[in-house]
Amino acid sequence: MAKKDEAPEPQPLPSPRLLPWHSAAIAQLRQAWTANRLPHAILLQGAEGLGKGSFTAWLAAAVLCEKSVDGKLDVCGACTSCALIKAGSHPDLHWIAPEEDKQSLSVDQVRAACEKLSKTSFRQGYKVAILEPAHQMTPGAANSVLKTLEEPSRGSLLVLITSRPSGLLPTVRSRCQKLSIARPSTADAMAWLQQESGKTVSPALLEFSGGAPLRALAYADGRFEGLNQSMQKALKDLLSGDADVTQVAAEWEKDALIDRLVWLDLWLCSLARTGIAGTAERVTFPGGPAHLPSPSRPLNISALYSMVDRTRALKAQLARTALQRELAVESWLIALLEVLASSPAGSSRGGAPVARAS
Numbered sequence: 001m002a003k004k005d006e007a008p009e010p011q012p013l014p015s016p017r018l019l020p021w022h023s024a025a026i027a028q029l030r031q032a033w034t035a036n037r038l039p040h041a042i043l044l045q046g047a048e049g050l051g052k053g054s055f056t057a058w059l060a061a062a063v064l065c066e067k068s069v070d071g072k073l074d075v076c077g078a079c080t081s082c083a084l085i086k087a088g089s090h091p092d093l094h095w096i097a098p099e100e101d102k103q104s105l106s107v108d109q110v111r112a113a114c115e116k117l118s119k120t121s122f123r124q125g126y127k128v129a130i131l132e133p134a135h136q137m138t139p140g141a142a143n144s145v146l147k148t149l150e151e152p153s154r155g156s157l158l159v160l161i162t163s164r165p166s167g168l169l170p171t172v173r174s175r176c177q178k179l180s181i182a183r184p185s186t187a188d189a190m191a192w193l194q195q196e197s198g199k200t201v202s203p204a205l206l207e208f209s210g211g212a213p214l215r216a217l218a219y220a221d222g223r224f225e226g227l228n229q230s231m232q233k234a235l236k237d238l239l240s241g242d243a244d245v246t247q248v249a250a251e252w253e254k255d256a257l258i259d260r261l262v263w264l265d266l267w268l269c270s271l272a273r274t275g276i277a278g279t280a281e282r283v284t285f286p287g288g289p290a291h292l293p294s295p296s297r298p299l300n301i302s303a304l305y306s307m308v309d310r311t312r313a314l315k316a317q318l319a320r321t322a323l324q325r326e327l328a329v330e331s332w333l334i335a336l337l338e339v340l341a342s343s344p345a346g347s348s349r350g351g352a353p354v355a356r357a358s
């Protein structure tokens with residue numbers, strides 16, 4: 001059983017960092033800390049791109065910081081504990097993530113971390129174990145966690161990080177205190193993005209990122225602009241007959257297909273909303289002066305929403321082979337062209353899009 005080496009290994013931890021939208025969660029934890037009622041297990045939930053990792057790194061650093069012991073939960077940055085964390089070698093901190101080339105947290109990894117929580121701490125303080133992403137535990141790993149949750153040891157903190165709480169066993173969820181990181185308001189997120197990126201970003205970028213500022217920031221370096229241009233060009237070429245579905249499907253399959261599907265989902269929703277509102281000249285996504293020309297006739301709203309459903313179904317099938325993906329994109333494009341060409345008013349434009357002749 002005790003085959004694991006106790007020597008602390010350097011941990012590739014996210015840097016501790018609090019972001020403006022973390023403040024409510026921090027206030028909650030500080031209150032619990034001051035009242036000496038920090039939970040022994042926290043289920044930290046929130047969408048991707050909200051900095052759950054950097055938040056948890058801060059929480060671990062604060063719980064282990066020597067200055068926090070009799071005061072406010074904080075990171076002093078100057079004590080031995082803080083120095084050990086900075087060096088990635090704090091013996092009482094165990095951050096468990098999938099091993100290289102693996103998707104899940106294995107039973108061995110999780111059991112080893114849980115064992116460490118049950119032992120005496122190296123530095124007479126807390127022992128902290130973090131599992132990320134917790135919804136990717138194997139069933140055996142989840143059972144190990146369950147045992148630890150049922151019999152928590154004193155002075156231990158287990159943090160389960162997840163963007164998909166429904167992927168965890170209900171028995172695990174119910175034994176943790178839930179803590180949520182919420183998305184900031186659009187105005188707050190835009191202000192933060194502008195400050196971090198040093199430039200004005202388009203609201204479409206935040207929409208594309210699902211309101212998650214860190215995800216938006218990762219795309220603010222021109223990636224979103226490039227995607228936007230590429231998508232608009234492909235759609236224009238398809239509609240004008242300058243490209244056929246086979247070419248476009250092959251191109252999309254090879255490069256950033258998931259991003260393209262997210263973009264298409266938002267664009268179709270925007271088209272449908274615009275159709276409902278009857279203001280055909282204003283498609284809000286992707287917005288800007290360069291957006292696609294609005295259709296010159298009323299669109300079939302329910303057909304557009306069925307394309308949204310098809311887009312989401314396609315997104316769920318990306319684990320298939322390249323050829324299968326390409327064919328699925330092709331048939332999606334043919335359906336899109338049919339929707340855009342069909343008109344409930346019966347009017348029709350010249351230059352019908354070219355479908356593949358095969």
Ligand SMILES: [Zn+2]
Nearest residue numbers: 065076079082
């Ligand atoms: Zn410290």
